[in-house]
Amino acid sequence: MTSPAAFRDRTNWSGGYYELAIEVGSCDDAEIQAVLSALWSAADVHGCFGLRDREPEEQDPVPCTVGSLAEFGHLLGQVRLPTGETVVCGCVAVRGGDESSDWLDFYVPAGALDRAGLAYWNGQPFFRSAVMDDWLATIGRETFTRATFSLGVVGFEVSGCSNAATLAGQMPNERSIGYLLPVEGALHYGAANTSSSRSRVCGSR
Template identity: 60%
Template sequence: MTYAASFRHQSWGEGTYELAVEVGSTDDAAVQAVLSAVWAAAGVQGCYGHGDREPEEQEPVPCTVASLKEFGWLFGRVRLPSGQLVACAVMAVRDDDDSDWVDFGVPPRALEQAGVVFQEGAFIRSAAADDWLAGVGMEAFREAPFSLGVIGWNVSGLTDAAYLGGVMPEKRGMGHLLPRDGVVHYGAVND
């Protein structure tokens, strides 16, 4: 096993390179539908409640909203398009008044260890990771439609569907998955 796939060798507190999905509801069933769809679309292996223990050292847990409530995060391993196995995680950001988020991501350190190239500059960016996560989001949307997806490093909540009003931003510092007329459209980073 490589460090990229090791739970213990990740800095989970530094955030993840993520697909953050605005569910469009605060209903547990809607959050569960998006959680299940994203987990399946990414092809995540396993589901565990502890990021400080390797999968072999803990019992699997169900990939459910109840498990998220209990553990805060759920962890697994996912195979990148390159074939590299990396650690991944998901969390839910619950909002009593508006819309919940399901954030699925991979620690940047794991992506670097797997050979994913990041662009130099003020922000952590990877076109390859963006495209992969956009594909995950588009496939998940077929099973569980959502209000918005944003892609990048720690991007959850940086914008929302209400703010965008159904219009793709012309300049994008993060990837966008914006549904319109039952179809999700991908706007790659261009700024």
């Protein structure tokens, strides 16, 4: 059976993405780089690569930089889940242009989660995993201690679901996704607390 950490197995990368999406709060490359470096370290990602069609041992590592993201589109690695399984993971930048802030989306594909045996659906009409939510929120908190950001959102395909300007420092009372919201310099986490999820995918790749 193929490992959920195998790059070459396309099914590991399929099915959508469980994400920690971070609104950096700036379009400045130096600030984006600071969050990227902090995020990669906080998640304890093994390696940093640019190609999905080669295993890590078959390709040279690339720098974990904004430049590499621009060159390859995604940065790829392997990460250990709280359950102990090692899976493929990645990060993509969503650049907002001069008039809005940029995002960094750290993700584990659903295909790899399936192969690792981590339940995130359980027959309900939505995708959610308390294990993944708590783990990604912890990564977000650790990232924030090293490089602050405007907003983090946690869940299945959450990129673009909200932004700091819309929230204006107020945590939603009803949450179909998790929020990492800075208020007066402190990061607050509001876990998903509704019995349903969004009816559409919020972001795109």
